[in-house]
Amino acid sequence: MVNLLANLLGPIFGSLGVSEADLLAYLTQLQGYVYFILAALVVLIVVLILASKAKKGFKHVIRWEAVMAFFAALLITVNVICYGPMYTNVSGFLNASKADLSEETIAQSKDIIKRIGEEGTVLLKNNGLLPLSSDVNALNVFGWDSTNPLFGGTGSGSSDASTAVGILQSLQDAGYATNETLTKLYTDYRTERPTIAMSSQDWTLPEPTVDAYTDDIMTEAKEFSDTAVIVIGRSGGEGADLPMDMNAIIHGTYNPGLEVSVAPANWCYMNAYYTNNGSYDDFEPGESYLELSVTEEQLVEKVCSEFDNVIVIINANNTMELGWVDEYEQIGAVLLAPGAGNTGFAALGEIINGSVNPSGKTTDTFVKDLMETPYINNIGNMPYNNVEDLKQQIAAADASYEGNIAFANYVEGIYVGYKFYETAAEEGFLKYEDYVQYPFGYGLSFTTFEKTIENFADNGDSISFDVVVTNTGDVAGKDVAEIYFTPPYTNGGIEKASVNLVQFEKTGVLEPGASETLSFEIAKEDLASYDSEGIKIQGGGYILEEGDYVISVRSDSHTVDAEETFTVDADIDYSTEGRAGDAVAATNQFEDYSRGDFVQLSRADKFANYDEACGPLKDEQFVMSDETRAAVEEYAFGTYDGTKYNNDEDVMPTLGADNGLTLFDLKGAPYDDAKWEQLLDQLTFDDMSMMINVGGWQTVAIDSVGKVATSDCDGPAGLSNFITGSYGTAYPSEVLLAQTWNKQLAYEVGQAMGQEYADANNYGWYGPAMNTHRSAFAGRNFEYYSEDGVLAGYLAANQVNGAAEKGVYAYIKHFAVNDQETNRCSFLLTYASEQAIREIYLKPFEICVKGFTGNSQACMSSFNWIGTIPSCGNPYLLNNVLRGEWGFEGMVITDYDGSYGYMISDHCVRSGNDLMLGFASAASNQFTDQSATATLAMRQACKNIMYTIVNSGYYAGDTNPVGGMTNMDKLFVMVDVIGGVIIVGIAVLVLVRYLLKKKKKASVE
Template sequence: MLELNFADVLDTIDSVRTQLIALAIVLVVALVATAVVNKRTVRNAGVRKFAHAQTWIVAVIAAVVAVSTMLFGPLHTMLSLVSGSGTLSESTIAQAEDLAEDIESEGIVLLKNDDGALPLATEKVNVFGWASTNPIYGGTGSGSMNDQYPVTSILQGMAEAGIETNDELTDFYVDYRAERQVNTVAMQDWTLPEPTAESYPDELLSNAKDFSDMAVVVLGRTGGEGFDLPPNMADMGAVRQYGPAEGETTGPGEESDAVSVYHNNSADYNDFEEGEGYLDLSQTEENMLDLVTENFDNVVLVYNGANPMNLGFVDDYDEITSVLWAPPAGQTGFTALGEVLAGEVNPSGRATDTFVKDFTQTPWYNNFGQFQYDNMDEFSTVFSGSAGEVHPIPSFVNYVEGIYVGYKYYETAADEGAIDYDTVVQYPFGYGLSYTTFEQEMGEVSYAADGTISFDVTVTNTGDVIGKDVVEVFYNPPYANGGIEKASANLIDFAKTGELEPGESETVTIEFQDEDMASYDNDDARAYVLESGDYEISINADSHTVLDSRTVTVDETIVYSGENHRSSDQTEVTNQFDDIAPTFETLSRADQFANLAETTAAPSTYSMSDEHKAAFVNASNYENVNDENDEMPTTGADNGVSLYELYGKDYDDPLWDDLLDELTYDEMNTLIAFAGYGNAAVDSIDKPRQTDEDGPSTLNNSFTGIGSIGLPSGVSVANTFSKDLARQFGETIGDMAREMNVTGWYAPAMNIHRTPYAGRNFEYFSEDGVLSGIMAAQQVAGARSKGVYPFIKHFALNDQETNRLAMLCTWADEQTMREIYFKPFELAVKDGGATAVMTSFNYIGNRHSSADSALLNGVLRGEWGFRGFVETDYFGNGHGYKVGDQAIRSGNDAMLATIESVNVITDDSATSVIAMRTASHNILYTAVNSWLYENGQPTVETPAWQYVYYGAVAVIALALIGCETLAIKRFLARRKEAAAQPAATPAL
């Protein structure tokens, strides 16, 4: 989603331009008429005043008509959004708060715990680090928490767990800076407030040592919509300034209009030097750690953030005995952190991403961020944003690493001898410790004739503390040098036990299909292929540590093509994106990653190929192409079918044709073009307006400020490795949505953590597509069970924020798209039953995602069998590449817009109306299968603003009637008075 900015204000004004012109004309005419009357009735005051009254009464009536056409025309959708929503019951609030605590309890990851330093052996502890007073609860932009509800801070969570913290230290940090900076799409402040080591008074440290011999250090990192985290803090394009004062924007004698700023904490040194990124340790933080470890021998580090920080420095401090990763906890989840520290809860989270020691050694490092084409200037657009006038030029990002994303690269490269694993990776994907120990015993594997692979895993708590464990199942497929690209470690399933008492065991059953291990062959088979050979099936402690394994042998290669497609697919799966195949070489496992250095280098050219450029389309060169053979569908029929009658019926039920025939062109246009935050009322089919709301972990009405409880981040949910908690997450969102009169939820978001520096990683799940897809499917199924339709987003390859509105062309080969970036969406559709999809801001190759028929009709609807509607991400008029006409012809049914721009369908040809009818069918199919129609025809409630309007019009009407009556009475009285006066005698 996109926050509203000045461009939206200009678009809103432009949408009511006709009415504003009419108002201006009415005012001018009234003033001119007044002047003329004054001039021509100088000697007749009665006539003059009566004429004035009539002039301004008519002017007011005309103004009311103009305003009414604004309110019930261009502004109608927006005003309906402002009308508000329902409120949450106390029981639902309590349910959400309990779930937040449960998710964070299992989402906190214990990364280090030397000599059993945790849980805390003392009830008193010194908490260091400014972030301890201002933790990260969620993200920015659409991920923000709602300020209607209180939050539980880290320190409050510790207090609730019976841990006493040093108030003197807390006051010291609050006095340094009371609040965390507020980041928006328009303005990012990357400041990491932290008092310098020199600023700690000796008395403060002395008192701290007297208070407790135990120290906890909290470090925090945030992220959000619109900006990626700066990988080089010394080169952000902003003035780097000294000082923590809130609101300070320039250094002495300096001026800056930059949208990204950073304030150093000291005048004597830079917090970051050239090449150091936001996820590295700042100099002030390092100095603080030196100070703490010099004074305390037992230090617990708590990292609070969604993006894996470079924690390599931990190895430099023997005093740091324990490390906890506490991702954003929502509004009440930090209660769990106190419980984990105190030992009331045994941590059972697992890392959803790999923690690396040196970001420059990752395969994405040189191909993430700011890359603008040097031969696409003619496609640049102009719009006015909050940062001033912007001229976006198409940009690009190359997914040069192919399928080797996250752990799939590190594990495979290590197996091939291309990297030294221990010098690159600090904490593997799937890694996490416990206060107890577990043993996992893998049973024999069954490989049935129908392709089902199954086995049991018995988990036993071999320690002396109650706890939960995670069973992680990976496979290692046979690989032929130079053949289909395959990673040597691939997560395929997982399970989480219940709480196990010491000595207690639980057996979980793992089951999946052999086709799930097939690899996509771009080149020869142009299909999924399960190659013959030995497949190692293993249960792991993490992606790098195998606990036990079995071998499954596939006797003959299976090519899933033609009618022999995978059982989960609706049709044959074959290449859909040959025309946008990358022109660069992709990383290959061949010859032990022989092309690693060459392929992962920075782009060698900034020019789009002539072939791809010739097919590039944005608003500047798009034209409708109609089929003369298309026949105009029926519109405006009187068939007597109401939408509620289609509740629960199949997408292809014949009754749909009768209902769709009733729609008029204008009704379809409104339904399609103004789908921002809801879908429109349609009178002909008795459909009321329905509301959709944004927020990956909450429900936020951007227009009223009304929202729900904020749950922990997507990363927190994925860290739990609990399918049950993910399902409860969706169910709780559904419960809150019903009470708030909401039917659609703009989430879950499931793009891939291609890099830790991506700004929206907090709302996405993981670097792994299978983990992301399973969690997403559970959330979708949970919300749908409550009659709410989630919009799975952002489809697809929306894995960075930099240049997201600058026609960002994302290039990847088809295997990479299908195995990594499409996988979460595929599982959310097939296993979660998703019926709504939000496309992304970026282009897929040279085609915008909302105008990519191969993506939307070929893959989504064709191969996966999706039924429902597809909506754009925020439809900004000034973006220069979204066009409503183009979108509906490509499989994108609705525009996330509230004001009129190029979202409106302009073509009334048969080709266009057929596309409108299909889009309307898709929208209505999803809408009618929501909770709103469970009990038949919904009650239509008049929006609150209309009551205000009708009341105002009534008052104005009464006032005008009164004014007219008074004007007539006074005019008649003056005329009678004038008639009674004797005629003037002429002078002699």
């Protein structure tokens, strides 16, 4: 019966985001109530049948009274369910506040978003075409994306952009007429953007074929204006990475990885498709989604053959191959405009007409051939091929398991993005210009700048200097001082990139001839390398090696404006006392289980091992070793046993005490205040289980400690609460924000976004997201800032601090090493050296945590595994590094708790993950071990949750927020009263009517 109902209701609840496994768990939990309702229904049917034998008048009374009795039983049962086993789920939905944003708040958001567009749009190419001459007042805008541009991404980073300023509106607002014939051509062709969702992906690029541009249309266009704009768009989204072989998508054979095993039935690309635009394949074999389609190539060729002045707008969140823009001399300018949110595209018209001088810089390296990148053979679908029995074992224990056990080898080590290309060029391994089109940190301006270093000083533990930025051109503009360091490198020694971003600042608007002095003080420990292999530090640690260090201010990662050198006379080992920013010295926490057995790219002998490290994978790499299998089974649902980690010396804490405290009494109290223990003593085991397990876009109310229910919501692009249907202003993708290179602007973004959360009385924010753009094909790159952790870290820290001013606790995510979507929930074993983990993938989180100045912190762990330990249950990551080394005080939540065969509540809380982003519906959520060790772990998790909540906006007032009727209470009282009145009223009316008829009949007789 339960399975039948699950099959019937699955599509309905699936559209609401409820997985089939969750629905099955709910129905199993409620099967007693379901059987009761079914039994009542059977009784009703029997009574209705038997009533046919009663007298004619009395027959109707029996039937009506039976129906009313059934509805009364149904109403009571619904109340029992909603205030019983489903209370936490229902209350989380009903008690969430619907957003009611003030006009002032919305106006503030729109203004800040517009500023992001103005400072974040990057001018990639300009031969003098921009700004356009004042006598140009009309534009021919080509490309279907011009009518339906990308404002963001999909999934948790999506937002409502229905009222957003589009590209055409931006141009029109800037004073340009646009060719309506072309616009109608595109809107007639297709009105809706293809959907790239978690369940399926339509990768279609809806571009009319070249024969749509008839002679009449092109003649009219040339008469309309001598200037053309081509808009090219590329989408991405949560749940799937971008295809590396579009021809295979077209033919339904795409598998983003080597053909080493059959993909599982529900593998993320089973519903990927492409609608071809003509009688030809729109992509040749091996061409990726980040190249032009054949139809787009023909469009570009057509436009450039008809117009001498062509502007290209790249509306993409992922770095495309853009070599084609240099193949046409007619293309005089290229603008990079990722998802711009509500008003970000307003900047396009302003830049084109010159009222705004672009100051954006790239956040990733644009390479000429993505198929020649170091990572290309180590992304996508790489499943183990000898684990069928293990997969069946896991699936038998957990219905939500997604059916794969896969791996990803981070073979490039620390040489991610520009760090590889700059270093490889330095070593003579490659010719830079042959591989890189636009460097990291690159962006043009309508003016020119000169940057010099002054007052350079070695202060012992730090260096300080000023960068003087002077506008040497003819128009006002802003510029960025990008500070890099080049460390000494010993061949075969600790791996080091030759160019590393360490700091940055952006100027204000500088008039022609004006200068601004930007002052920097950089701790030398920020230049240290992590020695995970024990080359100089056994057990791992940070070290600042002796030698000369070059500090440079650059226009981009490749172009040096000025530089200075200082010398470290002897190695400085930070593995014992730690760096000044560490609470505990960093030592190896991952290497033993994260390193894997792959060959890692090394700078030694001028990258002599490149082919071995970065070449195609070998067949044996897809065979899981017995050692790895044993480690995986350790944390797989059905085999996990937390009791073997119990400590017999642990003492059972007090449960259910009556100490008279409420959570409000701990507002502002230090984390180590003694009153926390007294408050925690008041919790029962069931209280703790509920507080930990029910974290799906909420935290629950706990009466024993006077904790109020709270709501959390997505997302990185602004307030997005699908539970209440509340959506705030659509903020831009993190990529556009990062392209501003403006810390202060990021802070103001946090303040403005935080105000929207405060207006909605929702202080838990699932964001910002700050994983690394390891590859151009990662589906959620729109949701992450950059390929560089320093840039991402400082921007995230400022955004989080701005939001914290409004009482918002930001769940910085996804912690950690979660840089691809393929197989993300399918036992994805991510292998990387500890040096790479710390220097690249943890770096933005470290900067953000250490730079936090608010009262309440939160973090979201990730779906993937680090080596052979799930991130959500990794004590080395969550306790030793996050809390121990960095000093984090707050709560950690999982990513969505579908269990997936390994997200086990008992394992998570023992490891430092406090809250499960779900509804306690899976068997893996049950706490069956009530030992002292397990109970103490649960108690610690509850403390972390409550510490975060009480220091947030939920407790910002001077009075305890506990008390009064909740939204759920009010709704049920109203429904129960109305329903009861209707049921009783009908029952009484039927009975009275029967008695009156009977009396009338008797009087007649």
